[in-house]
Amino acid sequence: MDITQILLAAQSPDGNLRSAAEGNIKQFQEQNLPNFLLSLSVELSNDERPPESRRLAGIILKNSLDAKDSAKKELLTQQWVSLDHSIKLQIKESLLITLGSSVGDARQTSSQVIAKIASIEIPRREWQDLIAKLLSNMTQPGASVPLKQATLEALGYVCEEIPPEHLEQDQVNAVLTAVVQGMNQTELSSEVRLAAVKALYNALDFAESNFANEMERTFIMKVICDTAVSKEVEIRQAAFECLVAIASTYYVHLDPYMQTIFNLTANAVKGDEEPVALQAVEFWSTICEEEIELQEEYEGSDDANSTVNYRFIEKALPSLVPMLLETLLKQEEDQEQDDNAWNISMSGGTCLGLIARTVGDAIVPLVMPFVEANITKPDWRCREAATFAFGSILDGPSLEKLAPLVQAGLDFLLNTMNDPNSQVKDTTAWTLGRVFELLHSPCSTNPIISNANLPRIMAVLLESSKDVPNVAEKVCGAIYFLAQGYEDAEPASSLLTPYLPNVIAALLTAADRGDMTHVRLRASAYEALNEIATRRSKAICRLCCVVYCSATVHEEAMLAIGALAYATGPDFVKYMPEFFKYLEAGLQNYEEYQVCSISVGVVGDICRALEDKILPFCDGIMTVLLKDLSNSQLNRSVKPPIFSCFGDIALAIGENFEKYLPYAMPMLQGAAELLVVLDQNDEDMVDYGNQLRRGIFEAYSGILQGIKGAKAQLMIPYAGHLLQFTEAVYKDRSRDESVTKAAVAVLGDLADTLGPISKDLFKSHLFHVEFLRECLDLDDEVRETASWTQGMINQAIVS
Numbered sequence: 001m002d003i004t005q006i007l008l009a010a011q012s013p014d015g016n017l018r019s020a021a022e023g024n025i026k027q028f029q030e031q032n033l034p035n036f037l038l039s040l041s042v043e044l045s046n047d048e049r050p051p052e053s054r055r056l057a058g059i060i061l062k063n064s065l066d067a068k069d070s071a072k073k074e075l076l077t078q079q080w081v082s083l084d085h086s087i088k089l090q091i092k093e094s095l096l097i098t099l100g101s102s103v104g105d106a107r108q109t110s111s112q113v114i115a116k117i118a119s120i121e122i123p124r125r126e127w128q129d130l131i132a133k134l135l136s137n138m139t140q141p142g143a144s145v146p147l148k149q150a151t152l153e154a155l156g157y158v159c160e161e162i163p164p165e166h167l168e169q170d171q172v173n174a175v176l177t178a179v180v181q182g183m184n185q186t187e188l189s190s191e192v193r194l195a196a197v198k199a200l201y202n203a204l205d206f207a208e209s210n211f212a213n214e215m216e217r218t219f220i221m222k223v224i225c226d227t228a229v230s231k232e233v234e235i236r237q238a239a240f241e242c243l244v245a246i247a248s249t250y251y252v253h254l255d256p257y258m259q260t261i262f263n264l265t266a267n268a269v270k271g272d273e274e275p276v277a278l279q280a281v282e283f284w285s286t287i288c289e290e291e292i293e294l295q296e297e298y299e300g301s302d303d304a305n306s307t308v309n310y311r312f313i314e315k316a317l318p319s320l321v322p323m324l325l326e327t328l329l330k331q332e333e334d335q336e337q338d339d340n341a342w343n344i345s346m347s348g349g350t351c352l353g354l355i356a357r358t359v360g361d362a363i364v365p366l367v368m369p370f371v372e373a374n375i376t377k378p379d380w381r382c383r384e385a386a387t388f389a390f391g392s393i394l395d396g397p398s399l400e401k402l403a404p405l406v407q408a409g410l411d412f413l414l415n416t417m418n419d420p421n422s423q424v425k426d427t428t429a430w431t432l433g434r435v436f437e438l439l440h441s442p443c444s445t446n447p448i449i450s451n452a453n454l455p456r457i458m459a460v461l462l463e464s465s466k467d468v469p470n471v472a473e474k475v476c477g478a479i480y481f482l483a484q485g486y487e488d489a490e491p492a493s494s495l496l497t498p499y500l501p502n503v504i505a506a507l508l509t510a511a512d513r514g515d516m517t518h519v520r521l522r523a524s525a526y527e528a529l530n531e532i533a534t535r536r537s538k539a540i541c542r543l544c545c546v547v548y549c550s551a552t553v554h555e556e557a558m559l560a561i562g563a564l565a566y567a568t569g570p571d572f573v574k575y576m577p578e579f580f581k582y583l584e585a586g587l588q589n590y591e592e593y594q595v596c597s598i599s600v601g602v603v604g605d606i607c608r609a610l611e612d613k614i615l616p617f618c619d620g621i622m623t624v625l626l627k628d629l630s631n632s633q634l635n636r637s638v639k640p641p642i643f644s645c646f647g648d649i650a651l652a653i654g655e656n657f658e659k660y661l662p663y664a665m666p667m668l669q670g671a672a673e674l675l676v677v678l679d680q681n682d683e684d685m686v687d688y689g690n691q692l693r694r695g696i697f698e699a700y701s702g703i704l705q706g707i708k709g710a711k712a713q714l715m716i717p718y719a720g721h722l723l724q725f726t727e728a729v730y731k732d733r734s735r736d737e738s739v740t741k742a743a744v745a746v747l748g749d750l751a752d753t754l755g756p757i758s759k760d761l762f763k764s765h766l767f768h769v770e771f772l773r774e775c776l777d778l779d780d781e782v783r784e785t786a787s788w789t790q791g792m793i794n795q796a797i798v799s
Helices: 003-009 015-031 033-045 051-063 070-081 085-098 104-124 130-139 145-161 169-183 190-206 208-212 214-227 233-249 255-271 274-298 312-327 344-374 380-392 399-416 422-438 454-464 469-485 492-511 519-534 538-549 554-587 593-630 636-677 683-707 712-731 737-764 767-775 780-798
Strands: none
Touching (some): 003 015, 003 033, 003 051, 015 033, 033 085, 033 104, 051 104, 085 104, 104 130, 104 145, 130 169, 145 169, 169 190, 169 208, 190 214, 208 214, 214 255, 233 255, 233 274, 274 312, 274 344, 312 344, 344 380, 344 399, 380 399, 380 422, 422 454, 422 469, 454 492, 469 492, 469 519, 519 554, 593 636, 636 683, 683 712, 683 737, 712 767, 737 767, 767 780
16 A cells, blocks of 8 residues: 555545545554554655645544544554554654754654654653654754754653643753754844744743742753844744743833833834834733732732832833833734624723723823824724723722713713714724713712613714714624613613613614624624613513503514513523513504504514423404404505415424314415406515515414424325315416425425325326526525425425
8 A cells, every 4th residue: 555645646636536545544443543643653754655645644643542522532542552552653753854854844844743642642651752862953053944944843742741740850951051042143043033932931931940040040041032133033032921921920020120111112112113112011910910810819908018019110101101001002003803702992991991900090190191282183093992992901909999980081982973083983882881881870879871761862972873884883892881871770770661662672673784794783782782681670670661552662672672582592481470461452442453563573573582492372362463354444464464474383382283274274275265366467465465475474484393203193184175276376487586485385385294105196286396496596495495395395205
């Protein structure tokens, strides 16, 4: 078996060749795993083999040693452990040889595979000479640049893969020595120096005792700081990544080096390439996180001012904050449109927020002059940066410090929601959300939101929910926090009650917009709806009161309840006893037929939300719906949605719909017969006829899918009439495309539910053959439905 040819064939564009090769690889692996792995390692190490076969050999070899799934990983580990020692030795020697290959991909893959094997063997006290062998590559006379680079990468990967306790201290010392030497400016190859810095990053967890030793620590820190001003961007970035890791792992040892590090980070932030500047800011964010954790750990204890907390942020504050404020002015155009955007401006704002949490009130006088100086400037970057700065420092300082500023600036923020620049509006909406999240407390003696300013706030939020998607998303978030702030704040929570129908209608509109290119808007709108529904149990009752008491807005309130049911899901059942009487009243509102129609739609929403949990209420709902169909006073436009609603109910309660079949099916058949006498010359009647047909088909589809299973035979008596009706619709050229799709779907549901029982029915009603053929010329959706239906019918006929 020529492994090279098989590996090449496994990458062939010819599907047959590729499939055969993959089968051969699997067979070889299953029948002779030791030789399979050995062959792969030999292929990888052989510079005379094609790069393509070597690359795949390395990938398969690596995947034969490790997996994300823990159970599979353990299985692969045991397979390796059980291999013959001589085979493992040959594989490892091949891998070490490959580190000197002339092909970069082979070297890198080999270093990764070496680390995978090390992660299995070193904890078992095996391959104890690996580190020594790798280090010998660094010290041997005339070692090539590729060999040193690959060796350093292998050392880094090994350190990444194995826990620190599995390397002896003398091995750690030797690794650190080799790595630091590789970082030295006397090393002419930038590739080697970059590999050395990355290896040091992975080795830092092993260096605890080295950092405890002042002389060794100072030497390591000097090398890193020197490397942070290298001429190569990638090397500078990697050096700052090391400083970030040290800030987290060795915070307590940093004091003597902080002035040097501040100078390095300041220079990087002000003038270096963005990847380097981002890591420089990240250093200070990490210091913040360490000091916040220390404050929380020692809060309330006698050690609150423990010497463990060096208060680096507090000491650097006068210089650090101005440096970060300048980064806020370096926005990218349209950055708010990109969910994955991360740049120096966003990084600086995040760091400011962490500083605010670290030092509290002390940050306010350093930031507010910047806000005041830039908030009204003509340049949108200045206005956006000022708003971002203000929003970033709202978590940390005391309410007493911030409240006067927010109260003075709230109206300005609301006005800024009309700014001509979308990015400014986006940041302003985010800032309003932060105000409501962090400072909105109705029970406080001097609340941010009051009777006086709430109408203006609500008017701005409702209007801005119609803005471009990224702005509307932040507005929905602001509504979420505004509603959350009123939670359990009786009687203040009643202040929000008059706005509920309009708020929920606005959120529903935002969630259902046609310009839905910004997927987070829908999520944000539904989160706000869910907050109102699930955290404010009285919201439903209040909306019910609106439905009952206010004839002018109860349509919106009904729509809002449907949206709340969708957002709340099965938990909505706890509101049903209270809500049902209002729903029942809506379903019987014959005079205001729009309310009745919307109420029917809400029944569908609730069915989808509750599924079979709606069963206790179905008798009442079905009784009212059947009465509606018989009521001559009810506007005819409500009747098609009622039939669709039968389908929703059947889908929700499944075979429990059996008890309603004797009542629902005659209604469907009667409506089908009514269609025969409709005036085909009246456009309105044709349109109504199509609505009615669609409603009938949707009812049949829902009932067929709901009854499917053990009680499918219950639909046999109605199947013949359904096929006759469908054939009549097929022959009627006034049907629209939505009716065509619904008719085709119901044929598939009939075949799917009745299975072989429907064979004779379809053989005696052959219109479906031509009907489905016609559908092939229609739009994709109808064509896909027709294809599925054809499959269901074929399955029923041949079984």
